[in-house]
Amino acid sequence: MTLAPWNYPLLTAVNSVIPAVLAGNAVLLSHGPRAPLCSFQFEKAFEAAGYPGLVLPFHSDFETVQASMRQDIVDFVSFTGSVPTGRQVYETVGSKTFMDTTLELGGNDAGYVAADCDLKAAIDTMVDGSFFNAGQSCCGIERVFVDASVYDEFVSGARELISEYVLGNPMDSATSMGPMARPDAVAGLASLVADAREKGGKILIGGNATSDVNGLGRFFEPTLITECSSEMDVMQEETFGPILAVQKVDSVEEAIKGINDTHYGLTASIFTKDKSLAERMAGDLEVGTVFMNRADYLDPYLPWQGRKDTGKGLSLSQFGFQAFTNLKNLHFKLKTN
Structure with a gap:
């Protein structure tokens, strides 16, 4: 069955x-x-x-x-x-x-952006991995841990890219992101944003329920939250919507701890030019699939499985x-x- x-x-x-x-x-x-x-x-x-x-x-x-x-x-x-x-x-x-x-x-998949990475590629992939299918993907990127040395540049680039998103009919080629499928999705996403704001997060863009240009549809704005911490619900629970939560880290060890600090374990994405770093992190990450310089992707030749819940x-x-x-x-x- x-x-x-x-x-x-x-x-x-x-x-x-x-x-x-x-x-x-x-x-x-x-x-x-x-x-x-x-x-x-x-x-x-x-x-x-x-x-x-x-x-x-x-x-x-x-x-x-x-x-x-x-x-x-x-x-x-x-x-x-x-x-x-x-x-x-x-x-x-x-x-x-x-x-x-x-x-x-479910999943609460995370990415790590290392200091040596191709930053433009990391921004493009993390944003697309978060907002593809309006974030309604179990393997979508929901959390990003960014090395402190490139944090500001990452946040600035992500915000600029997200601002270009066009909400509307998914069958329209001009549309970047469609509506939410579940009737209760918008209220749940708004609750996650409110919790993050209350606990010190900054909503740089988005964060609100909305409609398309014709005033129709069940939409939620593509949202970027910075200065996130592990206490926030958005860092612990599956969002299943267009929310990207970003946290600054000072070391690889801090990133590994943050990625593992959830009861989900589907995928993790590492953006770096150092293959040995990706291999070392992969051994410590409590997930079924570890990507290097990509995210939100299925390869039929590789087994697809998760850990934890x-x-x-x-x-x-x-x-x-x-x-x-x-x-x-x-x-x-x-x-x-």
Whole structure:
């Protein structure tokens, strides 16, 4: 059974459905209420390819989904979504036969900008990694720890770049950033901004609910918060929106401590020209993927997994394929005399 999210309804489903089918399984596929028709498109695609019945879509409330998980026909559950719902999924499958799961949950991903980095590339990548898909990505950049020697220049460049964003219809080529999908998203983002401001953060740009140029839509301004600290909710919790929080650090060790100071552990991005520094930091970072000079990127050849509350199991690569198989030993004695 694959339970796919709304924010990347095709990509995340493909990462589970295709290896599961290649491993010899049929798949029950369900998308959330904000993308309910995607599952049926998968069914049509497999039927058109000559494989009817391999992907079976269903759309129901979560209680019915939970009941379906308990059925004997279900041997594995792949879920992508929030931490609270992931815990419910894990508890549900644990109530029957010890069935395995892949849980791809939340993130509060961070970047480190070293003194020796290509600063323009770091600014461009951090801003894009934060605001792509209006920040509604589990692996989007939410926190940046910047070496003190380049902090002011980074902040200035990021602010200038963010000021150029145009909010509007995502189907319009002139649009830089679209609206928030969830009805409660704007209020949650405003609360994070208010908490940061109360605890000493400076809102350099954005920070408010807004609409497009026609007065329509559920938008939140692309937001840059500086002088951040670990006490702020924006540094601890998943924002899932267009907020970039920046903290000044004086050492690599301080950056590592800051990046690890969250109950999530999906990815971390290191911007430096020193490969040995990136390798050393990678060994100490409590995340599933460490990038050097890039962010918010999936490579299908590499396993995708998280640490801590980001979940369990993995997808992509040969290891993701193996998750949909069971090992079996054949220990035969051919001669009995």
